[in-house]
Each structure stands twice: as structure tokens, then as C-alpha cells.
Amino acid sequence: MNSYLEKVLNEVKIKNHNEPEYIQAVEEVLSTIERVIDKHPEYENLAILERMVEPERLITFRVPYINDEGKTIVNRGYRVQFNSLIGPYKGGLRFHPSVNQSIMKFLGFEQIFKNALTGLPIGGGKGGSDFDPKGKSDNEIMKFCQSFMTELQRHIGQDVDVPAGDIGVGAREIGYLFGQYKRIKNAYEGGVLTGKGLSYGGSLARKEATGFGLVYFMREMLGANNLNLNGKTVLISGSGNVAIYACQKAQELGAKVVAMSDSKGCVYDKDGIDLALMKQIKEVERGRISEYAKRKSGVEYMETTSADAPIWTIKADIALPCATQNEVTLNSAKSLVENGVIAIGEGANMPCTKEATDYFLEKGILVAPAKAANAGGVATSAIEMSQNSMRYYLTFEEVDAKLERIMINIFKSCQKASEEYGMDKNYVAGANIASFTKLAEAMIAQGVV
Numbered sequence: 001m002n003s004y005l006e007k008v009l010n011e012v013k014i015k016n017h018n019e020p021e022y023i024q025a026v027e028e029v030l031s032t033i034e035r036v037i038d039k040h041p042e043y044e045n046l047a048i049l050e051r052m053v054e055p056e057r058l059i060t061f062r063v064p065y066i067n068d069e070g071k072t073i074v075n076r077g078y079r080v081q082f083n084s085l086i087g088p089y090k091g092g093l094r095f096h097p098s099v100n101q102s103i104m105k106f107l108g109f110e111q112i113f114k115n116a117l118t119g120l121p122i123g124g125g126k127g128g129s130d131f132d133p134k135g136k137s138d139n140e141i142m143k144f145c146q147s148f149m150t151e152l153q154r155h156i157g158q159d160v161d162v163p164a165g166d167i168g169v170g171a172r173e174i175g176y177l178f179g180q181y182k183r184i185k186n187a188y189e190g191g192v193l194t195g196k197g198l199s200y201g202g203s204l205a206r207k208e209a210t211g212f213g214l215v216y217f218m219r220e221m222l223g224a225n226n227l228n229l230n231g232k233t234v235l236i237s238g239s240g241n242v243a244i245y246a247c248q249k250a251q252e253l254g255a256k257v258v259a260m261s262d263s264k265g266c267v268y269d270k271d272g273i274d275l276a277l278m279k280q281i282k283e284v285e286r287g288r289i290s291e292y293a294k295r296k297s298g299v300e301y302m303e304t305t306s307a308d309a310p311i312w313t314i315k316a317d318i319a320l321p322c323a324t325q326n327e328v329t330l331n332s333a334k335s336l337v338e339n340g341v342i343a344i345g346e347g348a349n350m351p352c353t354k355e356a357t358d359y360f361l362e363k364g365i366l367v368a369p370a371k372a373a374n375a376g377g378v379a380t381s382a383i384e385m386s387q388n389s390m391r392y393y394l395t396f397e398e399v400d401a402k403l404e405r406i407m408i409n410i411f412k413s414c415q416k417a418s419e420e421y422g423m424d425k426n427y428v429a430g431a432n433i434a435s436f437t438k439l440a441e442a443m444i445a446q447g448v449v
Helices: 003-015 020-030 035-041 048-052 101-115 138-152 171-185 206-224 241-252 275-284 288-294 330-338 354-362 376-390 396-420 429-447
Strands: 057-066 072-085 089-095 122-127 159-164 235-237 256-261 263-269 300-303 318-322 343-345 367-370
Touching: 003 020, 003 035, 003 048, 003 288, 020 354, 020 429, 035 376, 035 429, 057 101, 057 138, 072 089, 072 101, 072 138, 072 159, 089 101, 089 171, 089 376, 101 122, 101 376, 101 396, 101 429, 122 138, 122 159, 138 171, 138 354, 159 376, 206 318, 206 343, 206 367, 206 376, 235 241, 241 256, 241 318, 241 429, 263 288, 275 288, 288 318, 288 367, 330 354, 354 367, 367 429, 376 396, 396 429
Parallel strands: 089 122, 089 159, 235 256, 235 318, 318 343, 343 367
Antiparallel strands: 057 072, 072 122, 256 263, 263 300
């Protein structure tokens, strides 16, 4: 790193010393844009990086609710409004016990660059709570969402900040949140939340978008390197929306998905995942993935007992980590490479540790970075916002076609940036450079604000 990058990174580490995920996200970006900074020494005097790594606003609040036993429970809520250079803050809400300020800031920081890559007018933000919806009744989840939105509504709006779903926040939670927002505001502002149900302003293809978009990006990346998905074996971690619809699109394009997982373990199905059965267990019954092995013969279930998830020990051509951050460790990366993997597609946010990513790149493995490869979800959220503004609905095919075009353009942006700065086939650097240069240009144009 040059001296300016080192100075900024050291300042970030000092100011945010108890936020490892956030420091990791900043270091991942800064470590890839040195050639841009060398080309634009004026960025230092303008404090471009110092402004980019500091959130415009960080909101923390108390979320009390009464559970079914009549006991008052208190959780902590967050909204990080990180950057509004190119549009209203846009980013999901995550309800999970692991949520803390570091994770919110890392996700918000990633979102800035991801949203810039879409080519759509949306800024970056993120939010959530350490509330765990698992094991809670619908009534408890409704009460929590209403309490959460009672505070959050002060800070959002369809031209200010537009949250969506993330881990732990699906159609049910978005519905409760939207209902409370509408109740308080006494107005129907359809564009204030995305991921809404189809009956009240949602978009077709939204739930499929992140998974579909990931596979569209992977198809383009492979094609640019004289490879294709047809006939390839695929590992997909996770079994939520992203993983399920990545599996569906990969199968449609001729790949064989042989493994999926949840937080407890993974299933290996050498004949290929039965997607209808997986959807029944995960989307309808909200059950554990171990149920899949019980209901289909010839399936192996492997329990997760350490940070090195067993799914990454299975031999395959392509790995799509779609569960959570830092799920692919250096050990897992080594296992994947030893077993002949040719490409990694990040469906989750920052699912590979920095050491794992560096190892993949060192070994010549193609890496589709999260901020580019999983941008399909937020891109389709922006399409949902535009439909709300128009008071008009697009068909599934129309939304899917727009999504596919956006993902193709994102890949081309990453490819062009990597080649322009002499880092051919390094799409991690390409994604960071393409988005950073766009943001820096907007920042200069808008003055010191």
C-alpha cells in the first residue's frame, strides 16, 4: 500500500479497533485500489478516502416488546446511513443474534460499492437488530417489528433511506414493518421498503433476484474465460432465498448442485439436489436441512463442528458461498483448491476471509466478489422502487430480463476496470475499482459535504 492508503487504514483501525468485520471490509477495498490512488494523487488533499470510510450517520436505538409470556424483552436496533452520494440510502435489515455495530458498518460499507455497480441511483446503508426470529411466534415477531419500526420510521423515507430484507427479515417481517410505518405516517409510501409482498406493492422476481443474479454473473465470468456452467458440479452453502434460487438457476443452466447447508450442517446428494424437496423443508416447514437426508435415500449429512464447514471438503467445480460472512476460511479454501474448484461466486456478503480470497487469487481461481455477484437483490429492489413510483407492475419476465442485463453490465464493468489497471481476471479488484472511481467522481462533483 502507498502511504496515503496506509495512513487511512491505520486511522480506521485506531478509531474502530473493536470492529473487526468493518476493518476487514475497509482493508479489502483499500488493498485493491492502490493503482487508482497512484493515478489520482489529488484524492489525498480532497480526503476522498477519509470521507468514504466514515458513515454519514449511525443510529442506535432501544427496541422493547412484550413476549407471549408477558415478559418485556429489550433488543438493540441499528441503522447505518453510510453514503448518499448517488441516491437515497439503500440496504437491508438483518435480525440475528450476531448483529452488532461492526457487522452493520461492514455491511453498509459494502453496500455503497455494490449499489454503485448496479448503475442505479441508490446510496448505501444497512440496519438490523440482535433480535432472533427463530423460535418466536408470529405474534412476538409482529410486536418486535412494530416496536422496531416505531423508532426507525423517524429516519427513513422513499427519498431518504429505503430498507429491505436480509438474514432473518423475509416477507413476513417486511409486511409487519410496512404495516407499522403506514400506520404511523398515515400515508401509503410504497417505495419506503422493498421486498414487499406482491399483494401490496412488491415486485415479481424479487425473492429470486439475488440467487439468479449470482448465477448470471458466474455465467458471464466463466464465459469470459472460455468456460461454462453446463455439466459443472456446484456446492452452495446456505438454504435461504439466495441459496435456493441460485440452485434453481444453476440447474436451469445445466449445472448439477450436489450440496447445500444450514448453520448446523450440510447435505451431499451426488445425484443432484431435489429442489422441490429442499423448498418444502426450508420455505414451507422452516425445518433443518438434516430433514432432507432423512427423506431422500443416498444422501449424506455432515454436521458442522468447527469454523471449517464440511461442505467445502466436497469435490466440485464451482463453490457458491451463500450463507454468511467469513464462512470460507483459509483451510476451506485450500480444501476447495485441492479438490479442483475452478471458480468461487460470493452470494453472501464477504463470505470468504481475506486470507481465503488471497489464496484463491494466488492459485488462479476465478472469484466473483460479493459486491458485484450478489448485487442482483438490491438491483431488483431498485426496480421495485421504480414500479412503486410509476404505480405500475412489471411481469416476472420483464424484471428478470432487466436483472440479467444489469448483472451482465456489472461483470463488464469489473472486467473493464481490472484490465484498465493491469489486473486482468482479478474481478475482486475490478469491482472495487469500478465502484470506487464512480463514487470518487460524485464526491468531487458535490463538494466537501
